Amino acid sequence: MISLSTIIIDDNATQREILSGFLKKIGCHVETSESGEQGIEIIKKTYIDVVITDFRMDGMNGLEVLQKVKEINPEIQVVILTAFGTIEDSVKAIKNGAWDYLSKPVDLDELEIKLKKISEHKTLIKENEILHTQHDNEEFVSDIVYSSDSMQTVLNMVARVSDSQAAILIQGESGTGKEIIAKTIHKMSQRNNQPFIVVNCAAIPEALFESELFGREKGAFTGAHERCKGRFEIADGGTLFLDEVADIPYTFQVKLLRFLQEKEFNRLGSTQIIKSNVRIISATNLDIQQLVAQNKFRSDLYFRLNVIPIHIPALRHRREDIPLLIKHFIAKHSKLNKRKVINISAEGLDMLMRYDYPGNVRELENIIERAVILARSKFITQEDLPLNMSCNPLTVLEGNLIKQVELLETSLINNALKQTQYVQTQAADNLGISERTLRYKIAKYNIKKNSNDV
Ligand SMILES: Nc1ncnc2c1ncn2[C@@H]1O[C@H](COP(=O)(O)OP(=O)(O)OP(=O)(O)O)[C@@H](O)[C@H]1O
Ligand SMILES: [Mg+2]
Structure with a gap:
């Protein structure tokens, strides 16, 4: 089956009938016209892939039809029908942009082969254009992970x-x-x-x-x-x-x-x-x-x-999906970044389960990607997770204001120390407090250098 939209332009009624009957049989949509002028009007208004036109006609001839069609839409292909022996006409037509010519009487099998070629050509062009526009289809459909x-x-x-x-x-x-x-x-x-x-x-x-x-x-x-x-x-x-x-x-x-x-x-x-x-x-x-x-x-x-x-429900309304998504993203980003991270610590998971994710799955994915890169072992730990997650009131453990402030301070100090490789002068500087105050708080909250940290 060839599903092209065609028009036959020929002043000979019998010829139109034979061709249109055949084209319909092989799956084409067919319009017909008895003159070039009328044909052009139809082409302007209808979607046409291929024009099959007689060469010698009263009024507009095949060559003029070809020229007009190419002006309307250069992607429409034109096949010219010429009387046997008028090879010059055919050469002229090809030079002017016709797809091909066919000698009369038309060999229907030959016509079918030519249309098949046009159809393949059309598909190829379309595919090229798509490749051009759609550069982001490498990972076309990734798996959807869920359990909720x-x-x-x-x-x-x-x-x-x-x-x-x-x-x-x-x-x-x-x-x-x-x-x-x-x-x-x-x-x-x-x-x-x-x-x-x-x-x-x-x-x-x-x-x-x-x-x-x-x-x-x-x-x-x-x-x-x-x-x-x-x-x-x-x-x-x-x-x-x-x-x-x-x-x-x-x-x-x-x-x-x-x-x-x-x-x-x-x-x-x-x-x-x-x-x-x-x-x-x-x-x-x-x-x-x-x-x-x-x-x-x-x-x-x-x-x-x-x-x-x-x-699609927000992630905070389907928290059951979080562990599976974490696993999925750890595997994905571990592979992409050539890391060997395989899982997350219990505390880390706990923290991620409590968070509210205003940015939903994308935010979770970003958090995991970052953590995979930061992780110092096969496990993502709490320290690899963003600081502002623990700042989110919803992620802070229950308790009174004092308890919450303590947790927040602990987390901020921990991060400052990590960022400065435990150089206290610098950490204190970054936090905007004196080194003395920092030392006092480290002792008060019993903050220790994490054994994973080097
Ligand atoms: N259930 C899921 N399983 C696996 N990956 C998911 C799932 N849901 C979302 N993702 C991933 O999360 C990221 C964000 O998803 P997506 O781009 O489809 O969201 P969106 O609703 O179109 O976002 P936006 O509103 O910002 O355009 C993508 O990388 C996507 O592959
Ligand atoms: Mg989107």
């Missing part, structure tokens, strides 16, 4: 909806794993051998939004030297991930809505209609319903994007 019931519910939902075409909106605080879930949905869908394209809506300047997403023609605006495919076109057949979707400029929201309804769009500076079959997954850490209520986000767009809502 709430994440089990999320993953059950993912499995149920991955193969549907419906738009999905993933909500959750920053760092909860929205992107990794989006990738998992793509991976579990039948689109998994097609592109997964990420658009970070917060990172694109408002003025460039339309051209980034829908593409642009050469000269569409000052500075547009090249024609350029947008993300929607590149993602054709695959999944488009609209990250930080709440940041889509209001002016663009209506255009996105139109695309979601019609599944077609046109490049900036062009009236040619382009179709794209993409599955939309969007994500936000903002309260998008509130933005809708404040008229900052169109409600009709919100409903289109939110056909299937998925909510």
Whole structure:
């Protein structure tokens, strides 16, 4: 099967019928036209991959059709049909950018081979473009680690909806794993051998939004030297991930809505209609319903994007996941940094279990990465964990104010000593206290040089 969108331009009705019957049989979409002029009008309005045109026709001839088509869209391939023996015509056509020519009467097997080549060529170009845009897909889908019931519910939902075409909106605080879930949905869908394209809506300047997403023609605006495919076109057949979707400029929201309804769009500076079959997954850490209520986000767009809502709970609401995630990240960063860290001390784990993680899983991962690098043995200890974690009131052990202040002081002094390799003068200096006071506190809190420290 060859799924190209084609148009046959020929003034001979029988020829049109034979060719169109054959092309439909091998899986192509077919338009027909009896003249070059009419054909060009159709090409302007329809999505076309290949033009098959007769050479000699009244009015516009095949060569003129070729020229016009290339002006409209140089990526449309043209195959010219020439009468037997007019080899000069064919050479001229190839020189002018035709893909190939076929002598009449047309050998249908030969036509099929040529179309197959065009189709392969198209796929290759698309793949190159994707490789270009998607530089971060090395570690495409890493494993999702969890043990909590709430994440089990999320993953059950993912499995149920991955193969549907419906738009999905993933909500959750920053760092909860929205992107990794989006990738998992793509991976579990039948689109998994097609592109997964990420658009970070917060990172694109408002003025460039339309051209980034829908593409642009050469000269569409000052500075547009090249024609350029947008993300929607590149993602054709695959999944488009609209990250930080709440940041889509209001002016663009209506255009996105139109695309979601019609599944077609046109490049900036062009009236040619382009179709794209993409599955939309969007994500936000903002309260998008509130933005809708404040008229900052169109409600009709919100409903289109939110056909299937998925909510990822904050890490502090699923603390059961913390130990597994720690193990996972220790293994990951130990390997990446060529370290031999294998586990965490009981006190360290205790500290991590109590922390609140405003930055969720991403914050936990950063903490572990740092600790793996700092660790002096196979185990991460409390000293390898950031100081400000113990400053977090929630991580301080229960107790009255005095007890809490003592704990905080102990931790601050410990760190200052470590940072200065136990040179007390310097540690005292860093802490902004006299050396005498420091010595007094070291004795009072019974602070000892950690045996792991050198
Ligand atoms: N359940 C999980 N198992 C393993 N790794 C996870 C899990 N959840 C998140 N991560 C990892 O945590 C980091 C943050 O996840 P991700 O980028 O998907 O979050 P996000 O919600 O998109 O964050 P932001 O709101 O900041 O864009 C990534 O490195 C991701 O691989
Ligand atoms: Mg993200």
